[in-house]
Amino acid sequence: MSRPGGRRAIALAGAATLAVATALLAAPPASSAGTVTAECTKTQDWGSGFGGSCTITNGTDSALSGWKLEADLPSGTSVSVWNATQTVSGSHYTFSNPTWAASLGAGAKTSFGFNGTGSGFFTGCKINGASCDGGGGPGDQDDDAAPTAPTGLRASGKTATSVTLAWNASSDNVGVTGYDVYRGTTKAASVTGTSTTITGLSAKTAYTFTVKATDAAGNASSASESVSVTTDDGGGQGAGDKVIGYFVDWGVYQRNYHVKNIETSGSASKLTHINYAFGNVQGGKCTIGDSYADYDKAYGADQSVDGVADNWEQPLRGNFNQLRKLKKMHPGLKVLWSFGGWTWSGGFGQAAQNPAAFADSCYKLVEDSRWADVFDGIDIDWEYPNACGLSCDTSGPDAFKNLLSALRSKFGSDNLVTAAITADAAKDGKMDATDYKGASQYVDWFMPMTYDYFGGWDKEGPTAPHSPLTSYPGIPHEGFNTADTIAKLKGLGIPGSKLLMGLGFYGRGWTGVTQKEPGGKATAPAPGKYEAGIEDYKDIKSKCPPTGTVAGTSYAYCGNEWWSYDTPATIGGKMNWAGSEGLGGSFFWELSGDTPNGELISAIKNGLG
Known part of the structure; x- marks a missing residue:
């Protein structure tokens, strides 16, 4: 069961870590208290690429149910992200909270990281539709163009009580910020990505779904073509125990x-x-x-x-x-x-x-x-x-x-x-x-x-x-x-x-790592009590406590070791x-x-x- 070598990852081409050249996209001014702000920073820059992070600060007195950061990148520059959901429309990037961390409390901060290729950086930063530095208001009053309708709506899975849907991304003159999923005429979900699972359905029942795309100005596309799905028979099996x-x-x-x-x-x-x-x-x-x-x-x-x-x-x-x-x-x-x-x-x-x-x-x-x-x-x-x-x-x-x-x-x-x-x-x-x-x-x-x-x-x-x-x-x-x-x-x-x-019930790790976020280079499996590269949860939880989460799993960076575990x-x-x-x-x-x-x-x- 738990043995090394059963699966093999495809290594990504990495770049050496050089001296850091820090660049701020939007530093919140002192007058921005009471607003939601964002600050994006290059933490590494090796000429042909860079690493960085964005920190979102909820300066309001109430919790956010979610956040959405938008920015543009020049031609020849692109990024990939962790601890956030990313969608791209041309050169316009939209990042939103991961599903496992939707809420951001009053006065709280959260961050996501990224690796980039090219020499450019973000411009035109917006957080929840407003300027990242706390100025201006949400939306773009000059944007009255609606996104294109989503295409390719399909059911990629179903159970007795749920249907999983997926579709192709829409485009927009500024940028798509999300999608509204309708069950008949009822809005069933609002998401930022191009898939979702609709739960709480009845067994052996036919449902019809459509999807509309939205942008930061509140424009909505026309509905996608519909897809009809019949949920599975519940069967009375009491599954899940x-x-x-x-x-x-x-x-x-x-x-x-x-x-x-x-x-x-x-x-x-x-x-x-x-x-x-x-x-x-x-x-x-x-x-x-x-x-x-x-x-x-x-x-x-x-x-x-x-x-x-x-x-x-x-x-x-x-x-x-x-x-x-x-x-x-x-x-x-x-x-x-x-x-x-x-x-x-x-x-x-x-x-x-x-x-x-x-x-x-x-x-x-x-x-x-x-x-x-x-x-x-x-x-x-x-x-x-x-x-x-x-x-x-x-x-x-x-x-x-x-x-x-x-x-x-x-x-x-x-x-x-x-x-x-x-x-x-x-x-x-x-x-x-x-x-x-x-x-x-x-x-x-x-x-x-x-x-x-x-x-x-x-x-x-x-x-x-x-x-x-x-x-x-x-x-x-x-x-x-x-x-x-x-x-x-x-x-x-x-x-x-x-x-x-x-x-x-264990972690897997590497040593010789200089990057705390996922995607870093290593030199060898990390030392383990019984076997290199693996450590029981009961030992790793105190040896190298979690420092972040990616794809629903904790990861930890301590010294030059990088571990992941639940x-x-x-x-x-x-x-x-x-x-x-x-x-x-x-x-x-x-x-x-x-x-x-x-x-x-x-x-x-x-x-x-």
Whole structure:
């Protein structure tokens, strides 16, 4: 699951950091108290490009529900931004608050950063339609030209209660500032980008949508062509309640993390399922991963879930016996045995040659009389069918589907069959190499691994969040973010209730970094306790506290190290998004990365409402 090298980012060409030449676009004067102002600054300038930031100050006595900064760039100059949403119309740039940080309190400030190419800089700065220096008023009284109507309105995804829409950008003589989305004649949303998700809809109901573009002067375009969408059947499945955590058998060694810790951290009461990782795949069969940790290790009373020590005469010890005890304390908790993972996925190719024999071997192992009551099903973690991970597989696009079909036939409807799958939504990426739609009919749910998109295996960077919720300007590889992953799987016809939000309880980082914002150059993976470039959340949260947020994920810059990881706050935002998408819940890698009091799993549970 959480292994380096599973995905690779495309490195961006970087420029060396030279002496800084600071240039102010609009410094708020002393007389601007009581207004909203903005100041944009070049923090680096290397001739052919630059870095910089803009700070928005709410000098009023009431909170802003959002902000919008506009400016022009000369020909030959362009920028890409983080911590803001960017739209471009010709040479006119519009930046607005990110969806996860819409409100700006009275007297508060917020900033976004950017990298630029060329030698020019912003002119004609406006914040919320008024001059950035606090003078003048909103809008342009001489602008009476409306934007062009949006084109290409389409539904890119839907659930029983939501529809995701996208359209092509409009143009305007000054600049488009936003779009109003209508459900029939009712305004359903106002956004600055060219996509949105309309929630709160009824299941199995037809809706008609149109979009209008607006500019700073209040001019509105004519409506786009309409698109009609019928929401999915709700089905009464109660989707959205799953909380699934991986427990790793090797955690009992150096990490000193045991099944008892699941209980003492409070995590057991918040989990619906545990995936026990990993069983091996050898000779076309499911096999034991670590017999000592799995069923032989004797636990003393101090490390036992129920405080009762093992003895050498009992038929089952180790993690399996401890999981049995945990399930007795939490009767609703389910446990699945997960097979494969990054290191052991190489065996699936041989297994795919005889799916029925593989399924039979797995059933016999999972349902072994010594521990049959411990497990409620099987989870398959093949990284990656008909594609490359630690090794390359050439089994063909139907191999994964055939394997899962055989497992479902053998395990039946009374056992769970699930699978962790690629999150590579790039064009011609790993998701295009396998028939995931066909395979989905045989599983209870898929777990797209929406983490490890970027990391220190690309030792020179660019620095990027390893688990971005959305795309952002400057992202090293398109299609490497949760929203694109879920949209692509839904586009195949897989319902949101069969897809879970993936989270990492760890950070990934680089060293040799001189830029605090994403997109910086690096020299190597950052040092880690167990492995270079990776650190558990419980350690990284104090070692390198967050300094910013990009694409719904925290990042941190300390010394010359740059890290990205999720916090309780960003997990809350991601769970809200998962709810709006109608996903079946969440899963995470893995339990030992959380704090002793379960900060992150609590954020997941709270986010489910």
